[in-house]
Amino acid sequence: MGWVALGGGFGLVFLVSAWSWLSPLPLALLFREVTRRPPAGAFKLTWLFGAGFFTAHLLWLPSSLSSFLGPGAVILSALLIALLASMWGLTAALTRRLLGPATLWGLPLAWTVLDALRATGPFGFPWGSLGYAWAQTPLVQVADLGGIALVGLLVALSAAALVSGQRWANGAVLGALLLAGVYSLTRPPAPAGTARALLVQGNIDPRLKAAGRRTEELAHYLNLTAAGLRAAPVTLVVWPETAAPQAPTAAPVRRALTGVSVPLLMGAPTEDGGLRNSVYAVQAGQTLGRQDKRRLVPFGEFFPARAALDRVYRAVFAGLGLPPLTGTVPGTTTQPLTLGPLRAGVLICYESTFPGVARALVARGANLLVTASNDAWFGPSTGAEQHFQMGRVRAIETRRWWVRAGNDGISAAVSPHGQVVARFPRGVAGAFTAPYGTAETRTLFVRWGDWVPFLAGIGLALIWSGQRWLTWRLAD
Known part of the structure; x- marks a missing residue:
C-alpha cells in the first residue's frame, strides 16, 4: 500500500497545488524502483502508484457523474482509473524489458510518448499528463516551443536525474533546465488586452x-x-x-x-x-x-458502437435507471x-x-x-x-x-x-x-506540432538499437 499512498500524495498536489513543482520527487522514487525490478515487478509497483495517483487526481469524477449515472458512476470511475494505471504499468514494464540497463533514461522518453498517445483518438483523456505538474511555474513558458509535452519531458528528466548518479547526465539535465528557465524568464511582455x-x-x-x-x-x-x-x-x-x-x-x-x-x-x-x-x-x-x-467525452457524449451494441447499451442504461441514450454527433x-x-x-x-x-x-x-x-x-x-x-x-x-x-x-x-x-x-x-x-504570430509548437513525442520515440528506438548492438557484441 506504500506505493498507492505515494501515488495518491502525488495526485493530490498535481496541477492545482503550489506543491506541484515538487512532482519529480515521487516520480524519481518510482523510476529508481522500476530499474531495480524485472518487468513484471515494474508493472505491479507502477500500477499501484498509478492507481493511487489517478484515484486522488480524479476524486471529482464519481461525484460529478453520480447525478447522471447514479451508483454506476463509481464503477465507471474505478474502471477508468484501473485502465489509466495499467497504461502507466505497461509503459514501465515494456521500457524495463526492452531497454534493460538503460531503463532509467528511457522512462522519460517513454512517458512523453505515452502522454501524447493518451491525448489522441476518440478515447483521448489527457488528465494526468506530466507537463501539467509545472503548469503554474515559469518553466511552462517553453510550451510555445514544444507544447505541454516538452514541459512533461523536463519533469520526467528531472526525476531521472535525481536518482541516476551519473554526473554527465545530471549536468545535461541541469543545463536543459537552466536554458528553459532563461528562456521562460526572458520572454517579452505580452501585449495588453485593449x-x-x-x-x-x-x-x-x-x-x-x-x-x-x-x-x-x-x-x-x-x-x-x-x-x-x-x-x-x-x-x-x-x-x-x-x-x-x-x-x-x-x-x-x-x-x-x-x-x-x-x-x-x-x-x-x-x-x-x-x-x-x-x-x-x-x-x-x-x-x-x-x-x-x-x-466528445467518451461514454458521456458518445457511445462507441452504439448501434451494433444496442441491446448491451439498453441493458446497461436500464440498470442505471437511464433512458436509451444515443449521444451526440x-x-x-x-x-x-x-x-x-x-x-x-x-x-x-x-x-x-x-x-x-x-x-x-x-x-x-x-x-x-x-x-x-x-x-x-x-x-x-x-x-x-x-x-x-x-x-x-x-x-x-x-x-x-x-x-x-x-x-x-x-x-x-x-x-x-x-x-x-x-x-x-x-x-x-x-x-x-x-x-x-x-495576435497573428505562430509559435514553434503551432508550426511543428508534436515534434517532442516524435523525437522521444526516435530516442527510444536508438537506445533499444544500441542495447541490442551491445548485447550482440558482448555475445560475439
Missing part, C-alpha cells in the same frame, strides 16, 4: 437542462447580456456551452437575438444528422458561422469563426484540454481562443480548476489570448503568457467584463 469581452455566466443547474430545455433559459441569458452591455462597452459577447435551448437559426431565437448588436459567440444544440453540441457566431440575429464540438471541421476582425478559435468545454485542437485552429488563422464550457457537473470539487488550468496552457502554447465563459464558471481571461488577468466567482449568475487582445 479590447473588452462580456462573459455571461447563467449558473443554470445542468440537471434541469437534462430534464428538458426551457425558453426561460434564453430569456435569462438575454437579460444578463443586456445588463452587461448597459454597464460597459464591449466588442465581443461569449455565452457558455449549450446556453441557448435552441439554435439561433430557429425563428424565435433569431428574433430574440436581433437586439444584441455586439458580435456574440453562443453555445446551442444543433439538429443536423443527429444532435450536435455547437457554438454559433451571431450578430444582430444573423448567424455568421457554426463550430460543432469535435472531441462529432463535428468534422476545424475552422475559426469570423466576426469582423476577430477569428475566434472555439474550444468547446472538453476540447480545451487537447493541445492539438487549439494548435489546428491557430494554424488555420485563429487570432483569439475562446472556450464555451459547462463545468457545473464538477460541483465544488477540484475538477473545474484542473480543467481551467489545463486550458490555460493552450494560451501559452499558441501565444493567444484565451477567454472562457462557463455556465457556473470558471469564466476568465488569460493572456498569451498564461497570466490570468480576469477571473470571476463560480456559482453566481452574472455578466462580467474582461480584457482580451488578438
Whole structure:
C-alpha cells in the first residue's frame, strides 16, 4: 500500500497545488524502483502508484457523474482509473524489458510518448499528463516551443536525474533546465488586452437542462447580456456551452437575438444528422458561422458502437435507471469563426484540454481562443480548476489570448503568457467584463506540432538499437 499512498500524495498536489513543482520527487522514487525490478515487478509497483495517483487526481469524477449515472458512476470511475494505471504499468514494464540497463533514461522518453498517445483518438483523456505538474511555474513558458509535452519531458528528466548518479547526465539535465528557465524568464511582455469581452455566466443547474430545455433559459441569458452591455462597452459577447435551448437559426431565437448588436459567440444544440453540441457566431440575429464540438467525452457524449451494441447499451442504461441514450454527433471541421476582425478559435468545454485542437485552429488563422464550457457537473470539487488550468496552457502554447465563459464558471481571461488577468466567482449568475487582445504570430509548437513525442520515440528506438548492438557484441 506504500506505493498507492505515494501515488495518491502525488495526485493530490498535481496541477492545482503550489506543491506541484515538487512532482519529480515521487516520480524519481518510482523510476529508481522500476530499474531495480524485472518487468513484471515494474508493472505491479507502477500500477499501484498509478492507481493511487489517478484515484486522488480524479476524486471529482464519481461525484460529478453520480447525478447522471447514479451508483454506476463509481464503477465507471474505478474502471477508468484501473485502465489509466495499467497504461502507466505497461509503459514501465515494456521500457524495463526492452531497454534493460538503460531503463532509467528511457522512462522519460517513454512517458512523453505515452502522454501524447493518451491525448489522441476518440478515447483521448489527457488528465494526468506530466507537463501539467509545472503548469503554474515559469518553466511552462517553453510550451510555445514544444507544447505541454516538452514541459512533461523536463519533469520526467528531472526525476531521472535525481536518482541516476551519473554526473554527465545530471549536468545535461541541469543545463536543459537552466536554458528553459532563461528562456521562460526572458520572454517579452505580452501585449495588453485593449479590447473588452462580456462573459455571461447563467449558473443554470445542468440537471434541469437534462430534464428538458426551457425558453426561460434564453430569456435569462438575454437579460444578463443586456445588463452587461448597459454597464460597459464591449466588442465581443461569449455565452457558455449549450446556453441557448435552441439554435439561433430557429425563428424565435433569431428574433430574440436581433437586439444584441455586439458580435456574440453562443453555445446551442444543433439538429443536423443527429444532435450536435455547437457554438454559433451571431450578430444582430444573423448567424455568421457554426463550430460543432469535435472531441466528445467518451461514454458521456458518445457511445462507441452504439448501434451494433444496442441491446448491451439498453441493458446497461436500464440498470442505471437511464433512458436509451444515443449521444451526440462529432463535428468534422476545424475552422475559426469570423466576426469582423476577430477569428475566434472555439474550444468547446472538453476540447480545451487537447493541445492539438487549439494548435489546428491557430494554424488555420485563429487570432483569439475562446472556450464555451459547462463545468457545473464538477460541483465544488477540484475538477473545474484542473480543467481551467489545463486550458490555460493552450494560451501559452499558441501565444493567444484565451477567454472562457462557463455556465457556473470558471469564466476568465488569460493572456498569451498564461497570466490570468480576469477571473470571476463560480456559482453566481452574472455578466462580467474582461480584457482580451488578438495576435497573428505562430509559435514553434503551432508550426511543428508534436515534434517532442516524435523525437522521444526516435530516442527510444536508438537506445533499444544500441542495447541490442551491445548485447550482440558482448555475445560475439
